Amino acid sequence: MAVTSSSERGSWNSKLGFILAAAGSAVGLGNIWGFPTKVATEGGGAYLVIYLLCTFLIGFPVMVAELSIGRKSGKNPVGAFKALSSNKFFPLVGLWGVICGVMILSFYTVIAGWAFGYAFEEIFYYLGWDAAAAWLTDTGNGPKNALIASVFMLGTIKIITGGVSNGIEKATKTMMPMLIGIIVIMIGYVLTQPGASEGVKEYLLPDFSRINAGLIFSAMGQAFFSLSLGMGALITYGSYLSKKENIPQAAAFVTLADVGIAFLAGLMIIPAMYVAQAAGIEIFVGDQLASSTDLVFQILPALFHTIGGAVGLILGVVFFLLLSIAALTSTISLLEVPVAFVIDEYSVPRKKAAYGVGLGILVISIIISFNPALIGTFDSIFNNLGLPIGGLLMCIFVGFVWKTDSALSEMEHGFEGIKQTLFAKVWPVFIWIICPAAIAYNIISNFL
Numbered sequence: 001m002a003v004t005s006s007s008e009r010g011s012w013n014s015k016l017g018f019i020l021a022a023a024g025s026a027v028g029l030g031n032i033w034g035f036p037t038k039v040a041t042e043g044g045g046a047y048l049v050i051y052l053l054c055t056f057l058i059g060f061p062v063m064v065a066e067l068s069i070g071r072k073s074g075k076n077p078v079g080a081f082k083a084l085s086s087n088k089f090f091p092l093v094g095l096w097g098v099i100c101g102v103m104i105l106s107f108y109t110v111i112a113g114w115a116f117g118y119a120f121e122e123i124f125y126y127l128g129w130d131a132a133a134a135w136l137t138d139t140g141n142g143p144k145n146a147l148i149a150s151v152f153m154l155g156t157i158k159i160i161t162g163g164v165s166n167g168i169e170k171a172t173k174t175m176m177p178m179l180i181g182i183i184v185i186m187i188g189y190v191l192t193q194p195g196a197s198e199g200v201k202e203y204l205l206p207d208f209s210r211i212n213a214g215l216i217f218s219a220m221g222q223a224f225f226s227l228s229l230g231m232g233a234l235i236t237y238g239s240y241l242s243k244k245e246n247i248p249q250a251a252a253f254v255t256l257a258d259v260g261i262a263f264l265a266g267l268m269i270i271p272a273m274y275v276a277q278a279a280g281i282e283i284f285v286g287d288q289l290a291s292s293t294d295l296v297f298q299i300l301p302a303l304f305h306t307i308g309g310a311v312g313l314i315l316g317v318v319f320f321l322l323l324s325i326a327a328l329t330s331t332i333s334l335l336e337v338p339v340a341f342v343i344d345e346y347s348v349p350r351k352k353a354a355y356g357v358g359l360g361i362l363v364i365s366i367i368i369s370f371n372p373a374l375i376g377t378f379d380s381i382f383n384n385l386g387l388p389i390g391g392l393l394m395c396i397f398v399g400f401v402w403k404t405d406s407a408l409s410e411m412e413h414g415f416e417g418i419k420q421t422l423f424a425k426v427w428p429v430f431i432w433i434i435c436p437a438a439i440a441y442n443i444i445s446n447f448l
């Protein structure tokens, strides 16, 4: 964000700037790595249906709540809860969000490093430099993982130390349409290959008997992760939002962009898995997927390699570079939360805060680089469990402490007359009961 001289905080340059930044935060590895991996391992079309329900019925209302808290308070998650009530408990919810963000960022940079590495792997493969290509594809190589994750973290720190709005806004504006374009091209290619139709069926014909508590729990966590909800990233982004903007409309746009890209990524990757299988690459062992965390990173390069030649090279390099940029606009939002917290609450200058917090998180990333198996553990605790709990507590805060009516008054800025609309009648019901009850029910039934 353009840092103003009077304070270390900032604001978005324009309406489009905010939407692009929030969409940039949402669209990332969650869409192209997390979502297809989970569809493949956890229930195909049934997973897709539950994921869509979680996104629209739980995610969207919570997003509106987070943005309202952020804009009203103008603060980081901890400061925001302090500013809007005298209740002593809720600032701890903000702190929990900051912790989840820190832990998610620590493993996210490692996966982002894989994506970035693959852009070069495609070049080395094309040149026939097999040893170099193999070095990059080894997701278990600790020093390599640590090196690329460090580059990624330094890039993130660099961007959030200054002039962010320009950086994020511009990157997202060109990246998103290009990413969609290349995914659509790849879908076209994959669907003409032998074996694809089985994948399309798996993805689009839901077998509802596969739905169980575990699947719903996972899909809910994925919805929160993909929309960047539950840890105050959107409280923080909302705090930079101008009073002229229409919050529900911005939230709707971000939700649709995020879901749209996840859906397309699934339509590319799930059939590609079956194509790979038809071509003799071992994807399934029995009916279980052969590997999980780095599955997408085996399927996609295989796909670009079968296209082959200069076309395969260009598609592959561009795709992985775009994915890296998408990951970068997400790591920016993850790092911005603890950094805004340190700036606001401890009056640390932005640059110092960004380097201090960023390098601290990098230490955890390096540990994960050497132990990639930790990714699954961190993902279960801080993403699948941590984010929905954060979302649940935010609903309780907005519903019963700050009150949905105060939130609607905040939304009047940028959406005059909102209190007379259907939205103003329906949204509070979601915040009071539907979202908290659904989240609590899913968490409890998953553990029973």
Ligand code: TRP
Residues within 6 Å of the ligand: 025, 026, 027, 028, 029, 030, 031, 104, 224, 225, 226, 227, 228, 229, 230, 231, 233, 330, 331, 333, 334, 387
């Ligand atoms: N939404 C991003 C993705 O799908 C990840 C992310 C960015 C995130 N900021 C977040 C997840 C805040 C949770 C909270 O890749």
